[in-house]
Amino acid sequence: MATQFDIVFEGGGAKGIVFAGALKALEEKHYGYRRLIGTSAGAISAALCAVDYSSKELLEVITQKTPDGKPVFSTFMDKPKASDFSDEIINNSFTMKALKDIDLPFVPDSFEGKIDSFIMEHLLKSHFYARQFSFIECGGFYSGSTFFDWMGARLKQKGYDPNITLGDLFSKTNKDLSLVATNVTRQRMLILNHRTSPNLPVARAVRMSMSIPFVWQEVTWANSWGDYIPFKDLVISGTKIVDGGVLSNFPMNLIAENTPSEKTYMGEKLSTAFVNTAANLGLLIDETQPVPGQPETAPPTKLIDDLPTIGRVHRIAETMMGARDNSVIDKYKDQICFLPAKGYGTLEFDMQGTRLEALIKAGYDATKKHLDSRGL
Secondary structure (H helix, E strand, C coil): CCCEEEEEECCCHHHHHHHHHHHHHHHHCCCEEEEEEEECHHHHHHHHHHCCCCHHHHHHHHCCECCCCCEHHHHHCCCCCHHHCCHHHHHCCHHHHHHHHCCCCCCCHHHHHHHHHHHHHHHCCCHHHHHHHHHHHHCEEECCHHHHHHHHHHHHHCCCCCCCEHHHHHHHHCCEEEEEEEECCCCEEEEECCCCCCCCEHHHHHHHHCCCCEEECCEECCHHHCCCHHHCCCCCCCCEEEEHHHCCCCCHHHCCCCCCCCEEECCEEEECCCCCCCEEEEEEEEEEEECCCCCCCCCCCHHHCCCHHHHHHHHHHHHHHCCCCHHHHHHCHHHEEEEEEECCCCCCCCCCHHHHHHHHHHHHHHHHHHHHHCCC
């Protein structure tokens, strides 16, 4: 049996592509995975590892192109459509309230409602307005629907139901997968896995974890997903979930306690009593280390420069995702592999060619060097 690792994948948006190189270095040493924990972009890699994507296969799916030659990841910045909004969201929206507040002269009250609905229908046909509406009513400029469908397709590619739950995935794979998200309604960190939220679909859990605030729409917890078991005394149905990086972008402490006793984290039972025989490995996206041959300043993101407000949000997202779990990193730095990513943008989903290849190679080289330094 291959030597196993408990791995934490840090969040970092498009910079998470560096994990493809890191996983290649692990495979070359014939290492396997026991527990996989990921936040945001790290949640994508953790979930794909849990369904046995190899580094080669991971590279293939992240370098996919659309029919018109664009990187498939660039489609994740998907402009919302009118059909993305329920009647409840539209009818209770700020815009509808504003329209109803306008008293149209010489128009009978019985017709004003129809006029309001007509105006709203046509406003939502505008991509510019639909994004502003999405931001105000759903917490993000982009819908995230394209990513959710992509993630489901990746599960199907490996023979799983696109809607497979965390509980069912564990029963089929025995892979201990945890994805970190943030419940902004309850102001709680969520560690989503087969113990805490067995009825939650895997693709939806990943979509929650990568929902950078104000960039992608928040995810509303559906009643059909059941309770979040550690906090079952709190109603979770209808609450809003965003990127796990809001509270912890790199939860290394979830694997770094090498005790044989039963471990818990924020009330969640992480494991039954066992002696930790797997090595710990944190894969950290390091924005202070340059990628050889690449500029040390990120290029402007062309995907979001058409609306000034989105540009402002982009800068906030870069700042937030660049934050560090410093105390955890300092405490466990010997178990952490620092992956170069300086000069790459959190929302740079359109990278390709030499730039993409350089980031992946930097991840490979850094991981190989880290494993050698630990004598692994």
